[in-house]
Structures are given as structure tokens and as C-alpha cells.
Amino acid sequence: MKIAVKFRYISIALHALIWAMVLLLPYLVSSAAHGYKIGPIPGYFFSLAGLIHLFIFYFNAFFLIPRLLNRRFWWLYIICSAALILGSFQLKYHMLAWWFPEVLKDLTAYKFVFAPSVAVFIISIVYRKVVDKIRQDREQQKIKTEQLSTELKFLRSQISPHFLFNVLSNLVSLARKKSDQIEPSLIMLSELMRYMLYETQGKKVTLDKEIAYLNNYVALQRMRFGTDVEIRYHTEINALSETQLIEPMLIIPFVENAFKHGIGYQAKPVISINLSLANSELFFEAINQFDAQSNSSKDGHSGIGLANVKSRLDLLYKDKYNLKIQQTANQFHISLTLQLI
Template identity: 70%
Template structure:
């Protein structure tokens, strides 16, 4: 909104300066002894005709074109334009006849008197077309931004139910074991839900918050699996630098995917997660074993998280990220490289 108002003010100031310069031109480049003439045209007539040109310019640009031409009312616009030009000719002729009859005797002056009406009319058409193009581009950008916002809200809305299902499964497992870790697990779940429900509504969050979310999630998984799964989680020293921001809930789908497909009936499962930052570039690696037996996919929602995060990366980090996914010898490995600044 502020940019639009600023653009409007700048536009008005430029128009005032340009027309002020045009109307005062005879008095800037000529002298009183020469009647402020520009060529054969007296300064006073030049200024009066300038006012008429001003009317032609704005009447065509802001009334005739938007009201008639842009609505494809050619049969009305063409005669209205002709009437505007012819009317200006008549008005100029009578001004010369009443106040400057000597100019009418000079046939060479006619092109300086009447031609500017046509030139200004053409310039007003060009100006209107440029203005319409700028307005169209701004509208398209606004529509694109709204579509992006809507799509992101939809993608984010897919995350919370999927995540909640996984965490509740973890807590059920702890409850069955009658674990003493149930209370701290519930506290961690509370922090996780607060983050996923409230903090993710903003465009970007501090990287430290995203990492705290990831830490709590992995802690819950450690409580759930104990020594049954070898969880190797390492982070760099400056990973929680408050100067960095990131799209919320961007990293967790990769980790969810690793625990979904890297546990279960696998023998001695290992999940490796490594996060580091170098030169304002986040490097996020997740590696897990996979069950290569046919039909080993756990449920119909498999792949939703990864497809989701790929869409968000394309929307928000286009040309600023690199995602490598590979499967080799029973290991699923992803490497996400993300420019944070």
C-alpha cells in the first residue's frame, strides 16, 4: 500500500514538473523584446495552446481510452477522438483570429500551431498503453503472490495432521511401555504443537526455532525407540545463529520420512542426520536404511511429506536450493543445500 501511494505521489510530481516546464518554455528560452516567441508562435499563444494540449492528453488518456477504447467501443472512440482533435483546431484558429491575427498570415506557422494537437494525442495513447501495461504487470504480481500464499497455506495445512499422527503414535508406544519419560514427552509435544500451530503462520522463522523443533522431534523418537534404532544426530556450531531465517516446517518431512521407512522390521536400523552451515549455506543430510522388499511402503501417505517439501522449495527457494535424493545399496540418502541469505 505504501509503495502504491509513493508511486502515485512521484507520478503526480513528475507530471506537474513536465507540464510546468512545457507551459513556461517560451519564458525560459525567449525574451520580452521578441514577445517570448518560439519560432513564429508568440509565447502567450504557446502557453494557451499548451493548456489545450494538456486537456487533450489527459482527456484521451484517462477518459476516452479507458472508457471507450479499452472496452472495444471503436465506433464511439474514433469519432470522439476526431471531434477532440478538430475541436482543438477550431479553438486554436479562433484564438489566433481574435488575439494573434498576424500569425494566420504566415502559412509556415500553421504546422507549429496545429500539428502539436496530433502529436500530443499520439503521446497520450502511448502513455496510456504503458500505464495499462504497468498496472497489468502489478495485478499479475499481486495475483501470483496471492496464489503463492494460498498454495503455501494449503501445503502447510497438510503438514500438521501428518506430523500429529506420527507423534501420537510415538506417545502410544511410550504409554504401552509405561515409560517414566511420558511426562517430558508430553511437554515436548506441547512445544512441538505450539510451534506447528502458531509459529508456522508467519512467512519465515528464525533457524534456531526450526532447529529446536527438530531437536524435540528427534528426542521424542529416541524416547520411543530407545536402543532399538541407532540415531546419529549432529549439528554444526553456528547452526542456531539468530541471523538466519528459514521457511517453517521445511526440514522435518525428511526426518519423518527417515523414521517412517528406516525403522520397523529392519535389522539394526541406523538413521543419520547432519546439519551444518558454511558461507550462509545450510547443508542438511538425512540417511536411513530402507526395506527393499516389494510392497514394503508403510501406508498410502508415504511420500506426501517429501512431495510437499519439494513443492515448497520450488515456490520459496527457486534457484536458491539444491536437493539430491538417491537410493544405493539399501540406503536412502538426501542432501539439501539451501541458501539462507
């Protein structure tokens, strides 16, 4: 809103400056010795005619065109436009006849007297069309931005409870084992929830926060499975992670998917997760063993995470990411290359 108001004030100031220059042009480019003339036109008449042109411009641009230039009243617009131009001709003629009769004797001056009315009228039409096009584009962009924001809010609200359900399932598993890791697990869960509640409401977060979130999640999984699952987790980042921004909870659905489908049906499940950052380019890879027949019995919500992250990548990183999902009879491999700038 502040930007719109500022733009309006700038526009008004610009219009005032342009018309002030037009009205004062004879006194800027001519001299008293020449009667402030511009060609055959006296300076005083030039300024008075400028006021007529000003009226034609704004009356047509802000009254006739918005109200009459449509399918219903187009004929009335033509009549009013003709009346406006002819009226300006009559007014200029009488002004010359009263105050500058010598100009009427010079036929070459007529084109400098009457033609500007037509020119200003045409310019006002072009101005109105350009302004309407800019306003229309701005409104469409605003609608697209609002739609994008609404869709992103929906996707974020969708992924949070889905993720929380999986984490709580992990804690239930630890509780059944009466594990000593319950207390540190709850502390990590509180950190995860704090991140979801307070950090993911904005547009983007720094990459180091997203990685810290990922570290906590992997640590919870290590506590849950112990030596039953071999978790190969490696991150290679640099100082850029503190300044590079990323969509929150963008990576975690891939990691969730690896744990959800990579355990329970293998004798010695192995999950490999790699993440690195180089020159503002993020590379992520998740590999897990996969049994298509056994995993077909998974719940119907297991695809929410991947579909969600694909939608967000398309919305926020279009043409700036490369996602490959490869599935064989016994392995599921996801690789993502993402340009953060």
C-alpha cells in the same frame, strides 16, 4: 494499499510538475523583451495552447481510449479522435485570428501551432498503453502472489497434522512402555506445538528456530527408541543461523521419513542425520536403511511429507536448491543443498 495510494499521489504530483513546466516554459526560457516568445510563437499563446494539449492528453488517455478503443466501438473512437484533433486546430486558429493575427501571416509557424496537437495525441496513446501494461503486470503479480500464499498456507496446514500424528504415535509407544520419559516428552511436544501454532504462520523463520525444533523432534525419537535404534545426529552451524531465514518445517519431513521407513524391519536400524551451514548455504542429509518389500505395506499417507516439501522448495527456492533422493535395495538417501539468500 498504502503503497498504491502513495504511488498515486506521486504520479499526480509528477503530472502536475510536468504540465506546470510546459505551461510556464516561455517564461522560463525567454524574456519580456522578446515577448516571451519561443521561436515565432508568443508566450501567452504557447501557454493557452498548452491547456488545449493538456485537455487532449487526458481526454484521450482517460476517456476515449478506456471507453471506445475496443472491438465494439473502435470506429467511434476514430471519429471522436479526429473530431478532437480538428477541434483543437479550429480553436487554435481562432485564438490566433483574434489575438495574434501576425502569426497567421508566417506560414513557417503553422507546424509549431498545429503539429503539437497530433504529437500530444500520440503521446497520450503511448502513455495509456504503458500505464495499462504496468497495471496489468501488477495485477498479474498480485494474483501470482495470492496464489503462492494460498498454496503455501495449504501445504503448511497439511504438514502440521501429519507431523502431529507421528509425534502422538511416539508418545503412545512411550505410554505403553510406562516410560519415565513421558513427562519430558510431553514438555517437548508442547514446545513443538507452540512452534507449529505461532512460528509457522509467518513467511519464514530464523534457521536457529528450525534447528531447535528439529533437535526436540530427534530427542523425542531417542526417548522412544532408546538403544533399539542407533541415531547419528550431527549439526554444524554458526552465528548466521540467528539471522538466516528459512521456510518453517522444511527439513522435518525428511527426518520423519527416515524414522518412518528406517525402523521396524531391520535388526539393528541406523539413522544418520547431518545438517551444516556455511556461507549462507545449508546442507542437509538423511540416510536410513530401507526394505522396499516390507515398506510397501506402509500407509498410503507416507508420501505426503516428501511431496509437500518438494512443492514448497519449488515455490520458494526455485533455482536455489538441489535435492537428490537415492534409493537402493536397502538404503534411502536424501541430500539437500539450499541457498538461503
